Amino acid sequence: MSAPSLAARGSLAQQTTELLQELIRNAAVNDGTPDSGHEYLQVRTLQRFFAGSGLEGVTVEPHPGRASLIVRIEGTDPTAPSLALVGHTDVVPVEPAGWSRDPFAGDIVDGVLWGRGAIDMLNLTAAYAVVTRAIATGSAGRFRPRGDLIFAAVADEENGSRFGVGWLTENRLDLIDADYVLTESGGAPAGSRPSIGVMVGEKGGAGRLLRVTGAPGHGSAPWGSRNAAVIAAEAVTRLARHRGPTVITPQWRAYAQALDLDADTRAALTDPDRFYDGLPHLGGLDGFAHASTHTTISPTIVRAGEKANVIPGAATVQLDIRILPGVTREDVEGLIREALGDLMEQIEIEGDWFGESTASPIDTPLFDALGSAVRRAYPSAELLPMLGVGGTDGRFYRRRGIPAYGFGVLSERWDYGTFRRLFHGNDERIDLDSIALTVNALDHAVRAFHADTGAAARVGARAEAAV
Template sequence: MGEAVEELCSRLVRIDTTNLGGGAGNPERPAAELVAGRLGDAGLAPVLLERAPGRSNVVARWPGTDPTLPALLVQAHLDVVPADPAEWSRHPFSGEIHDGYVWGRGSVDMKDMVANVLTVLARWAAEGRGPRRDVVFAFVADEEDDGQWGAHWLVQEHASLFEGCAAAISESGGYTVPARSATGELVHLYPVGTAERGTSHLRLTATGRAGHGSRRNDDNAVEKLVHALSRLAAHRWPIHLIPTVRAFIDRVGTALGAPVDWNDVDATIAGFGNATKMVENVVRNSTRPTVLQAGYKVNVVPGVAQAQVDTRVLPGTEAVMLAEIDRLLGPGITREYVAHQPPVESRVDSPWFDAMAAALRSQDPGAVVVPYCMGGGTDAKAFSQLGIECFGFAPLLLSPDFDYRAMAHGVDERVPVEGLRFGVEVLDRFLSDC
């Protein structure tokens, strides 16, 4: 028998690949070398690609038995966000296996998926079997920043590696969301990511007349900016239901026996229990001020004040949203993008989705598989540029008392061992049969 999936996940967590942003942090190379070694052990010929020294990406292709079928991409990132050991119960890079969990930064975002995939490939190699279609495996750098050392660079400079790929799977989907029905029955929902809101982060700039803080100033850049931000923060964006979100509401309502009122979507989703948080942020666009910059001394009115706004946009709504933002900001405020990546949406009704649902039901016969829209973003925004349909599908079995949504980027991140083992079986079924 090879290394257990939880041991491999622990080994990956112990490799500190913290991404501090802006090219700073610990390089992904040590993790990439471990991954490449496992791919080589499975009989593949991985390639390591780096835009900058140490910022490693690993890509390999497993040929399928039916070359007429379009290929599938399985993509996962090797970097993680920072973690302060002083805040954690166990050191965030210990990879400790304790009380049925693998602890540490990246254990659910997303070194668990890396370990699950590599475990499936080791099993295939040991048993002399493989997939029906070509499967491309990409383990990439820099997802936790802007992907310029990872997926976006690969798409721009090495697109040929993904030739023939029609669909892709990656993080943020396929995990259990236990919810109670109207009759009190426990229902296992499994969301599969079929959409992501776009990233349209903005920098706002107000200009005015600099001067002494003790004197009247009717052209104060800080005042202009603060009033504009207040209007923007208070604005209630209208409901906009994309096909993925509409299907989620419809199917979750049916599964839970919860009434669906399309004239009062907020009240409808409020009745979804644990599933509410999965949809409440994606029924409308959002504009949340996050960074303020102005002044250098308390008695000086600055001539410039700036803010950054985390702006997330649903498919088909950006032009209208920007026009409304301009109205809310008013005169004297300019805006520019600091990050701009379009929304992503794949088909809800497709053979890919059906195959994922079948794989989940093979291990959990009562699984209710539903499409959902991610409020943030993943490297799907890069790979979708190649015409690849992208899905969030990194299966895990989770118990009702496990707060999965608090794990990614949170303190005491950990993943259940049994959840990992479940994920291996589901991925094996999906990748073998799809």
């Protein structure tokens, strides 16, 4: 290559910023169709980034264009635990009219980098690549990890990971398997201490389809008709208004404790009977608070009718359902029936897909390493274990009993409400301070984790010598 490689210059933060800009500009938009995504562009960019580092990497491409890249640094001790940094490279589509800037230009304005993927999660994927390269080349201090360090840049997270971690788990587990995993997302400060959010688990999913049966007729005479579109609309309204049971999970209780709230609001938000009284006091956090304490049902795709003058006899409503820990298939069905009431006479529930909620323990050496990394930026900070309300690739690992955390460190200008609003939203962006905080924390955490077993062994030896 003629141009000097990106990684040859600049601090970890600078490298991450420049790599993030390139990844945003590749516009790897996953619209849910197999031929979208184009993650091979991200793989090319990352291969260029790793050029000259001595790291080769393996590329898989289960469908044309849907490529993932996996890079491995072998540890010095084959018995030491391995760590995988798993970053997806696809992004969700944009509605350009809602953006103040070109979502795929990667502009930096007043210390803020704009673009689709800036927080979900090209920022982390770029930081993982930079940390991996720096460790391989010794550019940020010589260090050989005791266990293997794996960097996986994976496709298709935004549509269920069929061409990414899902495929790799089934077909090439050898490439991405590890004893511990870091992935999206985390790092938003909560409260004044502050507490720094770490995703230790996530809700499960149980999408369903409602099939509505009415009776076709002429559009000119609606009175007395059984219009499936009207029944579907009523079903959507009832689902949206329904209040299912409020469950105060341990994670939500801890989160409410960490926020700077008055005592009464906090008491309401941790009491299933008074929860909705507290909700209006939460500002931009209300949606997260609600989703953290409820099995939620979002009607997302509604279809009815084919001709303007024909009353539709059939309609369908797709439901995005996210379940709390412990919720069963039967609970999901019961919740839908309860919300729809007598409408159920004209509606059938289809589908039985069910993915349980997952959570990782926090008494692990990796969680400790994350804590020490965060305290370099925020000396009095505590980690706040959170339950994610969406899905990430972490679930593929947690289901196999492997601890997976969503980790990052954001600057003080962030709160979780803002973070969630920009996730998949308009004007997605990140400040350069947060990029620097995150990549430096990751670099520290990886080194602390991979040195830890050695340190523990040394402490043990010393204790023995003292006896």
